[in-house]
Amino acid sequence: AQKVTQAQTEISVVEKEDVTLDCVYETRDTTYYLFWYKQPPSGELVFLIRRNSFDEQNEISGRYSWNFQKSTSSFNFTITASQVVDSAVYFCALSEAGRTGNQFYFGTGTSLTVIP
Amino acid sequence: DVKVTQSSRYLVKRTGEKVFLECVQDMDHENMFWYRQDPGLGLRLIYFSYDVKMKEKGDIPEGYSVSREKKERFSLILESASTNQTSMYLCASTPGGFNEKLFFGSGTQLSVL
Numbered sequence: 001a002q003k004v005t006q007a008q009t010e011i012s013v014v015e016k017e018d019v020t021l022d023c024v025y026e027t028r029d030t031t032y033y034l035f036w037y038k039q040p041p042s043g044e045l046v047f048l049i050r051r052n053s054f055d056e057q058n059e060i061s062g063r064y065s066w067n068f069q070k071s072t073s074s075f076n077f078t079i080t081a082s083q084v085v086d087s088a089v090y091f092c093a094l095s096e097a098g099r100t101g102n103q104f105y106f107g108t109g110t111s112l113t114v115i116p
Numbered sequence: 117d118v119k120v121t122q123s124s125r126y127l128v129k130r131t132g133e134k135v136f137l138e139c140v141q142d143m144d145h146e147n148m149f150w151y152r153q154d155p156g157l158g159l160r161l162i163y164f165s166y167d168v169k170m171k172e173k174g175d176i177p178e179g180y181s182v183s184r185e186k187k188e189r190f191s192l193i194l195e196s197a198s199t200n201q202t203s204m205y206l207c208a209s210t211p212g213g214f215n216e217k218l219f220f221g222s223g224t225q226l227s228v229l
Contacts, residue, residue, distance in 0.1 A: 009156070033215050043125075043223040045206065050217055091158065095214045103214045104149075108158035 003027065004094050006107035013082050014115050021077040021110045023092030029053075031097035034068065034075045039089040039109070048090075051075065082114045119143070122207050122221035129228050135194040137224050139207030145219070146212035148190035150174075150182060153204040153223070162205075165190055166212070197228045 005024045013019045025034065036048040049059060051068050059066045063080045079086050092107040123138035141148065147166050151159040161174030163182040171182050179201060183191045190209075194201055205224045210216040 006158075035217060037218075037220075043204070043225075045208075045218070045220040047217045047219075050215070052215065093218075097214050104161075104218065106159040108156060 002107075003105035004092055004107040006090075006092055006110050008110045009108070010111045010113070012113045012115060015084060016081050018078060018080050019082050019112065021079075021090050021092075021112065023075045023077065023107060025073050025075065025092070025094045025105075027073075027094060027096055029096040033095040035093040035095065036066065036075075036077050037091045037093065039091065041088070045091065048077075079112075082112075084114050084116050087112060087114045120207055120209055120219050120221040122205075122224050124224050125222065127224055127226045129194075129197050129226065131198060131228060133194075133197050133228075135197045135226065135228075137192040137194075137205055137207075137226070139190045139192070139221055140188050141190075141209040141219070142188065143209070143211075143219075144187065145209035146187075147210045147216075148184065149208045149210075149218070150180075150190065150192045151206040151208065152176065153206055159206065162192065197226075199228050202226060202228045 003026050032053045034051045037045040038048055039045045056068050065078045067076045089109045089111045091109045094105045095103045120141045129135050149164040150162040153159050160176050162180050163174050165171045165184040168187050181193045207221040208218040210218050
């Protein structure tokens with residue numbers, strides 16, 4: 001079973017529109033971390049945010065915001081007033097405390113295209 | 117800033133060749149990872165290493181091996197390249213611990229003809 005599900009494979013929006021990228025995760029651990037990474041066309045994945053399982057407070061960073069809801073096992077990412085530079089593949093990931101070694105689970109990614 | 121450097125951005129090899137993909141990190145990180153990225157499949161872990169000379173198989177180790185003789189360097193080896201190993205290969209590192217973020221290299225796009 002997929003531990004991290006990103007149901008949206010591809011999304012296209014027109015510049016300045018808001019867009020939400022969905023991430024649903026599955027874990028039995030009570031202690032875990034959730035991450036979002038951005039992969040621009042250059043190829044290198046860049047870390048965006050980390051959230052631990054005990055902190056459900058939403059976070060805003062400029063045009064980016066994240067909504068963490070344990071009740072629905074979701075960690076969604078919203079870009080407000082999208083820009084062409086936001087075009088990239090976005091990955092959600094889960095890391096569990098109860099697992100050693102390979103503790104990172106990645107979703108399959110959402111490819112976002114922002115049309116000028 | 118942590119730097120993870122992969123030796124080649126693009127690589128073209130022939131079927132049956134032995135291929136070496138090199139990865140170097142400059143921040144004394146304990147853990148290093150090799151992922152393969154394919155459209156629709158996301159990132160799949162090939163191998164990871166949590167210490168020098170230590171390695172563990174990931175989800176898709178078949179056809180690959182790794183080497184970590186020094187802490188900063190983690191090599192991925194394709195013993196006999198096949199066309200189904202054409203893919204984007206990503207190296208990553210972390211200091212250690214499940215709460216640490218991954219630092220990624222810029223990737224190597226390998227084409228096996």
